[in-house]
Amino acid sequence: MSGESCLTGMKILDLTQFEAGPSCTEALAWMGADVVKIENPKSGDPGRTTLGQPGRDSNYFFQYNANKRSVAVDLKDPRGVELIKAMARQADVMIENFAPGAVERLGLGPDVIRAVNPSIIYCQVKGFGAGSPYEKSLAFDMIAQACGGLMSVTGDEAGLPCKAGATVGDTGTGMVMAISILGAYVRRLRTGQGEHLQVAMQDAVMHYIRNAFTVMERTGGKPAPRAGSRTVGGGNPPIGVYPCKGGGPNDYVYIFTSRANPEHWTRLLKVMGREDLIGDPRYATPEARTERREEVDAIVSAWTRQHDKHEAMRLVSHATVPAGAVLDTAELAADRTFQARGIRQTMKHPRAGEYVMSGWPVRFGGQTPPLGPAPLLGQHGEEVLAEWLKMEHDEIDALRAQSVVG
Amino acid sequence: MSGESCLTGMKILDLTQFEAGPSCTEALAWMGADVVKIENPKSGDPGRTTLGQPGRDSNYFFQYNANKRSVAVDLKDPRGVELIKAMARQADVMIENFAPGAVERLGLGPDVIRAVNPSIIYCQVKGFGAGSPYEKSLAFDMIAQACGGLMSVTGDEAGLPCKAGATVGDTGTGMVMAISILGAYVRRLRTGQGEHLQVAMQDAVMHYIRNAFTVMERTGGKPAPRAGSRTVGGGNPPIGVYPCKGGGPNDYVYIFTSRANPEHWTRLLKVMGREDLIGDPRYATPEARTERREEVDAIVSAWTRQHDKHEAMRLVSHATVPAGAVLDTAELAADRTFQARGIRQTMKHPRAGEYVMSGWPVRFGGQTPPLGPAPLLGQHGEEVLAEWLKMEHDEIDALRAQSVVG
Numbered sequence: 053m054s055g056e057s058c059l060t061g062m063k064i065l066d067l068t069q070f071e072a073g074p075s076c077t078e079a080l081a082w083m084g085a086d087v088v089k090i091e092n093p094k095s096g097d098p099g100r101t102t103l104g105q106p107g108r109d110s111n112y113f114f115q116y117n118a119n120k121r122s123v124a125v126d127l128k129d130p131r132g133v134e135l136i137k138a139m140a141r142q143a144d145v146m147i148e149n150f151a152p153g154a155v156e157r158l159g160l161g162p163d164v165i166r167a168v169n170p171s172i173i174y175c176q177v178k179g180f181g182a183g184s185p186y187e188k189s190l191a192f193d194m195i196a197q198a199c200g201g202l203m204s205v206t207g208d209e210a211g212l213p214c215k216a217g218a219t220v221g222d223t224g225t226g227m228v229m230a231i232s233i234l235g236a237y238v239r240r241l242r243t244g245q246g247e248h249l250q251v252a253m254q255d256a257v258m259h260y261i262r263n264a265f266t267v268m269e270r271t272g273g274k275p276a277p278r279a280g281s282r283t284v285g286g287g288n289p290p291i292g293v294y295p296c297k298g299g300g301p302n303d304y305v306y307i308f309t310s311r312a313n314p315e316h317w318t319r320l321l322k323v324m325g326r327e328d329l330i331g332d333p334r335y336a337t338p339e340a341r342t343e344r345r346e347e348v349d350a351i352v353s354a355w356t357r358q359h360d361k362h363e364a365m366r367l368v369s370h371a372t373v374p375a376g377a378v379l380d381t382a383e384l385a386a387d388r389t390f391q392a393r394g395i396r397q398t399m400k401h402p403r404a405g406e407y408v409m410s411g412w413p414v415r416f417g418g419q420t421p422p423l424g425p426a427p428l429l430g431q432h433g434e435e436v437l438a439e440w441l442k443m444e445h446d447e448i449d450a451l452r453a454q455s456v457v458g
Numbered sequence: 459m460s461g462e463s464c465l466t467g468m469k470i471l472d473l474t475q476f477e478a479g480p481s482c483t484e485a486l487a488w489m490g491a492d493v494v495k496i497e498n499p500k501s502g503d504p505g506r507t508t509l510g511q512p513g514r515d516s517n518y519f520f521q522y523n524a525n526k527r528s529v530a531v532d533l534k535d536p537r538g539v540e541l542i543k544a545m546a547r548q549a550d551v552m553i554e555n556f557a558p559g560a561v562e563r564l565g566l567g568p569d570v571i572r573a574v575n576p577s578i579i580y581c582q583v584k585g586f587g588a589g590s591p592y593e594k595s596l597a598f599d600m601i602a603q604a605c606g607g608l609m610s611v612t613g614d615e616a617g618l619p620c621k622a623g624a625t626v627g628d629t630g631t632g633m634v635m636a637i638s639i640l641g642a643y644v645r646r647l648r649t650g651q652g653e654h655l656q657v658a659m660q661d662a663v664m665h666y667i668r669n670a671f672t673v674m675e676r677t678g679g680k681p682a683p684r685a686g687s688r689t690v691g692g693g694n695p696p697i698g699v700y701p702c703k704g705g706g707p708n709d710y711v712y713i714f715t716s717r718a719n720p721e722h723w724t725r726l727l728k729v730m731g732r733e734d735l736i737g738d739p740r741y742a743t744p745e746a747r748t749e750r751r752e753e754v755d756a757i758v759s760a761w762t763r764q765h766d767k768h769e770a771m772r773l774v775s776h777a778t779v780p781a782g783a784v785l786d787t788a789e790l791a792a793d794r795t796f797q798a799r800g801i802r803q804t805m806k807h808p809r810a811g812e813y814v815m816s817g818w819p820v821r822f823g824g825q826t827p828p829l830g831p832a833p834l835l836g837q838h839g840e841e842v843l844a845e846w847l848k849m850e851h852d853e854i855d856a857l858r859a860q861s862v863v864g
Contacts, residue, residue, distance in 0.1 A: 059645075101718070186775065194712055195781065202624050203687065206623040208620065212687060212699055215688065216624055217612040218608050223666050231640065239465075239466075243462065261787070264623055265790075266509050275787050280618065285509050306600055376592075380607060380611075382674055384671075389590055413657055414634055415657070
């Protein structure tokens with residue numbers, strides 16, 4: 053980024069764990085906010101061992117906690133609670149995603165914190181909203197995907213509900229909260245007003261399946277179906293994945309011919325060397341092709357099978373028909389252009405060494421924000437308490453001796 | 459929202475269409491920004507007919523364009539281009555998601571606009587990033603899902619790559635751009651600095667499948683697999699959807715027992731009345747249960763089949779084991795608590811009448827932002843040109859007579 057960081061000076065007191073909360077604060081950290089992660093001194097964020105690597109923090113943890121600082125504080129100790137309140141007085145934002153009711157039981161709920169700092173933006177991420185029948189239930193990404201409708205519209209037509217491979221319930225929630233925090237922060241800069249933000253993962257998932265609701269409305273209220281690789285609205289053929297050379301689980305190319313653009317079908321026929329079918333009434337309209345879906349898919353597959361997915365994508369997309377190879381994680385990781393463009397970056401971690409990971413996908417003046425390593429547990433206790441609370445070395449040492457700070 | 463809107467005074471010149479761009483600017487409109495949608499006078503945003511309803515704008519369009527204003531401008535006319543430049547001088551943000559190269563050909567590229575307004579935040583959404591081998595290719599949501607790795611990790615283990623039912627390529631991209639715009643806007647308020655923001659849908663999709671990359675790294679670089687209803691990391695049984703009474707396509711309950719919490723399995727056994735299995739070494743550890751996955755799934759299914767999904771969810775989640783009914787769009791739409799909580803709201807549209815739709819999922823002081831209807835094509839030409847450019851009625855009439863403004 054050219055110039056100073058976007059969010060220089062913004063102080064975030066981050067009591068979140070796992071992914072929905074940490075993905076939110078990480079986005080803000082990447083734009084320059086000072087994100088201080090509060091963790092329990094014994095084991096820290098349980099995300100440190102999720103999908104774990106033995107003997108060190110997991111790559112999962114690295115992925116959601118880059119560019120943050122860590123302070124280990126015992127929240128079961130009243131002095132730890134007081135320390136958090138003192139930090140909340142200095143913070144612009146406080147955020148938590150504990151189980152329902154937990155932060156209030158700790159004595160750090162919205163009423164308490166907003167009383168000590170009326171202009172703070174106090175943020176809560178839960179599985180279900182206050183007023184929902186499931187208000188007190190726990191949620192993880194998959195539960196939010198089940199209850200937010202996403203699984204009902206993901207998977208093969210005749211198959212079981214599937215989980216989307218994207219963590220829409222976690223990172224999807226984190227993103228809408230990050231937007232809301234920044235909106236409230238803009239107003240706070242202007243007016244000094246604090247805010248209480250709440251998001252439920254179930255509700256956030258619904259934000260990402262709005263097309264499915266639209267499809268339901270078009271069909272008189274019938275639940276939107278699963279549609280395999282096609283869109284939730286069904287679309288007209290050719291649409292979906294077509295098999296390519298290689299025969300592996302991801303040797304497919306996606307081809308999309310839009311109803312809005314009748315040229316897509318004609319252009320595709322030319323790419324496939326099937327000019328003989330141009331204007332053929334059996335396939336000339338979206339309706340005709342929908343009636344003969346199997347024939348159309350067979351015509352397209354006969355051509356795609358002769359090419360590998362990269363070549364098929366190149367040929368079809370160069371003819372200005374939307375097409376995409378189904379790329380797997382290993383192929384994406386091997387594509388060095390992501391590193392050249394700063395989308396994936398090498399992080400230098402004090403314990404794990406060098407590690408390539410995905411950073412913020414948006415470029416500012418041609419550059420993505422630089423990644424810093426995720427913190428070790430309690431790594432920044434001394435420097436943060438000195439900076440935020442002007443505490444002296446001796447005071448901090450005393451808190452350490454009493455195990456209030458780890 | 460209590461107090462004034464978060465983004466009051468923020469002016470956004472919005473040249474986007476379909477979903478990736480409009481979902482971004484809509485989030486900002488919901489927080490109070492003045493979003494002026496520029497559309498071609500003939501037919502407007504092609505999203506107006508996507509998944510269409512005959513004789514009026516589609517619900518798809520309503521869903522992504524609430525709370526915006528519309529000005530119809532002919533960008534093929536040099537006077538139309540000059541009008542956009544004049545508006546860009548007044549705007550804080552300009553955003554476009556045309557096909558690669560199109561905005562530059564119109565004479566409204568970043569160099570031109572940033573020359574007339576150096577402090578503007580100029581934003582571009584494309585399918586692929588500059589420097590990517592696919593830089594010039596078109597993308598829609600499904601192409602981004604294919605090329606961003608999401609389809610490779612969605613679907614049944616032995617099945618084809620599936621499209622996630624969430625528009626991660628579109629709305630997912632819109633959300634990361636909205637965060638970046640607000641970050642840049644905060645800096646602009648502080649320093650006056652403009653910015654050039656660029657996001658590619660392929661890169662944005664990768665942001666939502668970071669767990670899949672972590673799984674790949676743990677397994678020595680093997681592509682992360684599809685895992686049906688389980689998590690991309692596989693997890694240990696019970697995990698996934700289990701069949702419930704009713705037998706319909708979504709009569710399933712998701713049950714998740716975490717490796718990190720051995721109590722989940724014991725609690726579940728109690729709920730199922732299978733105390734006899736507590737401590738049974740065949741199932742006592744995650745490893746043992748993984749070895750006997752089919753047996754474990756059979757034990758759980760035998761119980762879930764006796765209950766409907768709502769009851770199963772209630773019983774399991776009340777025992778503090780994460781569980782969620784697989785809800786479909788019709789069931790979610792029928793649940794009135796979403797309206798009571800403001801997550802779904804009734805919009806009053808001048809042509810379509812009353813229409814219930816999902817709004818912003820985050821609550822500010824207990825309330826979601828109120829929804830306003832999506833604009834008719836060119837509905838706000840006169841008022842916007844008067845407000846933004848101080849144009850007189852006669853001047854605007856002249857532009858109308860020349861078909862520069864619709």
